Amino acid sequence: MALSPLVLPGDPIPPGALPTSSNPSIPLKLGPGLRHIPPDRIVPVVAGELCIDHKKNAVWVETNGGRYIPTAGDLILATVHHSTSDSFSCSISPHTPFASLPHLAFAGVTRKTRPQLNPGSLVYARIALANKHMDPEIECVNPATGKSDGMGELKGGMLFDVSLGMSRRLMMPNPSAQGSMVILDEIAEKVPFEMAVGRNGRVWVDAEGVAKTLVVGRAIQETDEGNLGVDEQRKVAKRLLRDL
Amino acid sequence: MPREPELSLNERSFVLQALQENIRIDGRSFDAFRGLELNFGDEYGVADVKLGKTRVIARISAEVTRPFPDRLFDGIFTITTELSPIASPAFEVGRQTDQEVILSRILEKAIRRSSALDTESLCIIAGQKCWNIRADVHLLDYDGGLTDASCIAVIAALQHFRRPDVSVEGENVTIHAMEERVPVPLSLLHHPICVTFSFFLGGGIVLVDATLQEEMLRNGELTIALNRHGEICQIAKLGGVAVEALTFLNCTNIALVKAQEISRFISKKLEEDLKEKNPSRLLVELSAENER
Numbered sequence: 001m002a003l004s005p006l007v008l009p010g011d012p013i014p015p016g017a018l019p020t021s022s023n024p025s026i027p028l029k030l031g032p033g034l035r036h037i038p039p040d041r042i043v044p045v046v047a048g049e050l051c052i053d054h055k056k057n058a059v060w061v062e063t064n065g066g067r068y069i070p071t072a073g074d075l076i077l078a079t080v081h082h083s084t085s086d087s088f089s090c091s092i093s094p095h096t097p098f099a100s101l102p103h104l105a106f107a108g109v110t111r112k113t114r115p116q117l118n119p120g121s122l123v124y125a126r127i128a129l130a131n132k133h134m135d136p137e138i139e140c141v142n143p144a145t146g147k148s149d150g151m152g153e154l155k156g157g158m159l160f161d162v163s164l165g166m167s168r169r170l171m172m173p174n175p176s177a178q179g180s181m182v183i184l185d186e187i188a189e190k191v192p193f194e195m196a197v198g199r200n201g202r203v204w205v206d207a208e209g210v211a212k213t214l215v216v217g218r219a220i221q222e223t224d225e226g227n228l229g230v231d232e233q234r235k236v237a238k239r240l241l242r243d244l
Numbered sequence: 245m246p247r248e249p250e251l252s253l254n255e256r257s258f259v260l261q262a263l264q265e266n267i268r269i270d271g272r273s274f275d276a277f278r279g280l281e282l283n284f285g286d287e288y289g290v291a292d293v294k295l296g297k298t299r300v301i302a303r304i305s306a307e308v309t310r311p312f313p314d315r316l317f318d319g320i321f322t323i324t325t326e327l328s329p330i331a332s333p334a335f336e337v338g339r340q341t342d343q344e345v346i347l348s349r350i351l352e353k354a355i356r357r358s359s360a361l362d363t364e365s366l367c368i369i370a371g372q373k374c375w376n377i378r379a380d381v382h383l384l385d386y387d388g389g390l391t392d393a394s395c396i397a398v399i400a401a402l403q404h405f406r407r408p409d410v411s412v413e414g415e416n417v418t419i420h421a422m423e424e425r426v427p428v429p430l431s432l433l434h435h436p437i438c439v440t441f442s443f444f445l446g447g448g449i450v451l452v453d454a455t456l457q458e459e460m461l462r463n464g465e466l467t468i469a470l471n472r473h474g475e476i477c478q479i480a481k482l483g484g485v486a487v488e489a490l491t492f493l494n495c496t497n498i499a500l501v502k503a504q505e506i507s508r509f510i511s512k513k514l515e516e517d518l519k520e521k522n523p524s525r526l527l528v529e530l531s532a533e534n535e536r
Contacts (some may be wrong), residue, residue, distance in 0.1 A: 079252045094249045094333040120253035158258040158269075204254070210262045218271065 004051055007044040007061060018042070019052045019059055031060025064165025067095050068200040070130040075151075075171070077159065077198030078138060080121040088117055090125070090138060092200050097135045101125060105139035107148035115153070122154045122204065124196045154196060157206030160217040166224040170197040182230050183219045186237035191215060191244070215240045248334035251460050259461055263449050269457065270296075275498050277453045278389070280506070282400055282513045288427065289405030293397040296455065297387035302397035303380045304405040308419065311367065311374040319366020319374040323351050323381065323398060331386040332456075343390075350391050350480050351381070354436050354469035355398055358477035365431040368410055368417055375407060377430065388456040391467055395438035400510045404517065405430055434471040437506050439499040441466045447485045452498065466492075468499040472507040 005017060018028065030036055033046040044050070048063030070076075070092060078090035081098055089098040101123065103114045117123070129137040140151040162170075169179035176182045187193075193207035193216045203220055207213045222228065222236050251259075259269060268274065278296030285292065289304030311318060325348045327335040335341070355361070366375035379401065381394050406427035409420045442454040442462040451458060459465075464484020470476040476496065481487070 079250060081250070091250060118253065120251070120256070122252040122254045154254065156258075157254055159252060159255050210258065210265050210267055213258070214262070214267065214269065214271070 004049045004062075006048070007050045008047045009043075009045050011044055013042050013044065013050070017050060017052070019054045019057050022054075023057075026057040029056065029058040031058055033061025033063060034059060062165070062168075064163050066164065068093050068164055070096055070099065070127050070136040071199075072127050072130045074127045074199040075197070076125060076127060076138070076200045077154075077196065077202040077204055078123050078125055078200075080117045080119055080123060082119055083117065088123075090123065092136070092138075099127070099136040099138045101138045101140065105141055106152060107141045107146065109141075117153060122159065124151045124154055124198070124204070126151060150196075154204050154206075157194070157204050158213050158217060160203045160205060160221055162201055162203055162220055162224045164199070164201045166220065167197050167199055167201050167203065170203065170220070171199065180230050181223070181233075183223050183228075183233035183237050184216070186234055187216055187219055187241065190241050211244060215244055249332075249456075251457065255457070256461060259457060260445065263444055263451075268451070270455065274450065275452045277392075277502065277506075278455075280396070280509060282396070282510065284400075284404050284513070284517045289401050291397045291401035291404060293393050293400065295389050295393040295396070295453070297385055298389050298393045299383075299385040300390075300393045300397040301382045301384060302394070302401040303382070304401045305378050305380070306405075306407045307376050307378075308368065308373055308417075309376045311371060315363075316371040317367050318363040320376040321356055321361050321363055321366070321379075322376070323348060323356060323379045325351065325381040325383075325394065327383050327386075331383040335383075335386075346482065347390055347394060350438065350467055350469070350478070351394055351398060353478045353480070354395055354438055355379075355402075358434070358436050358469070360399070360432055360434055360436055360477075361402060362431040362433050369412060369415070373417055377405075377407075386456065388459045389440065389453050391438050392440050392453060395436070395469065396506060396510065399435050399437065400513070402430055402432060403435070403510065403514055434473070434475065435507055435510070436469045436471050436477045437503040438467055438469045439502045441468070441495045441498075443485050443487060447487045447491065450491060450495065452502065466495060468496060470496075470499055470503050472500075472504045474500045 030042065033044055033048060035043050035045050037043055044061050046061055046063045048061040051062045052059050076092055078092050078099060081089045081091050086103055088101040090101050092099050106115050109115060123140060125138040125140045127136055128139045140148065142149045169175060169181050172178045176185050191207055191212045193205055193212065196204040205213050205216045207216055219237060219240055223233055228236060262269060281294040283292045284290060291302050293300045309320065325344055327344050329335050329337060361377065366377060368374055379398050381398060383390065406429055408422055409425040409428050411418050439452065442451045442458060443464040444451065444462055446463060454462060464487065467480040468476060469478045
């Protein structure tokens with residue numbers, strides 16, 4: 001993986017650093033942290049790593065910090081706060097307004113078989129709608145297929161808070177290769193576990209027993225807090241598994 | 245619309261299950277404090293305490309005022325606390341929550357009413373002039389253990405603080421600039437430390453220095469303020485689950501050990517700071533203060 005350049009807010013981005021797409025019909029896409037100042041200036045608004053996807057002709061700034069802002073399509077872990085006549089009000093983070101989760105936005109649910117979720121239940125959901133000045137709307141079903149796609153209520157297990165950058169790293173298709181996040185592979189060899197990563201900086205982990213669940217959670221949190229490299233992650237994994 | 249973070253049912257049952265299996269979520273033993281860090285500012289009387297992820301800054305300031313008419317021979321000492329939204333989304337500006345009131349009451353009882361600071365030494369001219377010592381406590385990050393961290397911060401800051409020297413000739417009072425005369429430390433009679441215990445599962449499990457997550461689940465709490473000689477200044481048990489007398493006694497014993505450890509830690513840090521700020525020990529040589 002080539003080292004991506006670091007940018008600071010206001011830095012000029014040289015035209016050479018922008019992605020070069022083989023297909024000129026795809027327009028250039030600006031992701032989070034970049035702003036277009038017409039006619040042709042592109043300026044970063046946060047400090048971070050400039051990331052480029054040549055295939056999608058996209059460019060964005062990867063930064064670790066800040067609060068979660070709901071964005072349509074993100075998978076998140078939300079807590080049910082209360083239920084109204086036709087939806088659940090769910091808390092995504094203490095800073096965001098309650099998101100509404102319609103009773104009918106679950107897989108295989110009809111008006112007669114509504115899900116019963118108590119306050120405090122944990123759901124894995126996708127943000128369906130997120131507009132400025134409006135409460136976000138979330139769903140636990142893929143509207144195209146009507147299947148759950150792994151979303152829904154999560155039972156048992158434990159929730160761990162991580163930084164937003166870490167949750168993005170964990171959600172990469174291949175975290176160990178793309179995000180140099182090898183600690184989970186190391187632990188998975190000895191401890192089987194299940195996990196769900198939410199974009200809102202929450203990770204749900206379930207393994208057999210309290211101690212094993214905690215090993216996984218601590219491994220992620222320690223890697224996140226210490227910003228550990230590959231070798232350090234292996235050391236932490238070894239230590240945690242030895243203490244088990 | 246910020247609000248208090250809430251625990252999901254999964255977290256609640258997991259944390260309680262872990263406690264039943266003698267495991268804490270952060271891997272500490274039941275009677276262990278989190279990592280304590282203490283730094284002093286460039287000025288006198290600024291202490292920055294980090295207890296795990298909780299961070300508190302205490303600042304001491306002094307000014308000359310008129311003493312209270314009913315206490316002509318005493319100086320004034322006040323402690324103010326401020327919980328601002330910078331620390332947690334649960335705190336709002338301008339609205340005093342119960343938590344803030346309880347915190348300032350406990351600090352007040354532990355430090356001011358136990359006469360840790362000798363207010364008589366703050367008197368300059370009886371009935372006319374005295375020092376007003378003010379301790380401001382600012383919470384910067386909140387992950388439980390607020391009382392303990394604030395108490396450590398205030399006590400450390402009080403020990404670190406130096407007030408300008410004063411000379412009195414008849415009715416004339418001269419306050420000497422810090423450069424002119426060696427500033428004077430406050431006269432502290434003892435150094436109380438708060439240790440908070442949290443009770444879980446009907447009082448069967450006792451934790452020291454609970455994190456925010458554990459605080460949200462506890463059935464009761466007990467704050468003991470005592471100094472390193474084992475003199476208890478206050479015991480605050482504000483409601484919650486009933487606790488057996490034996491557990492109570494056990495808590496005081498643990499609190500004594502913790503208070504001694506923390507007092508030692510503070511004096512070590514103070515010594516380091518003194519060495520760093522005046523390596524030649526010039527100020528110590530120049531000072532005319534007698535050790536109490």
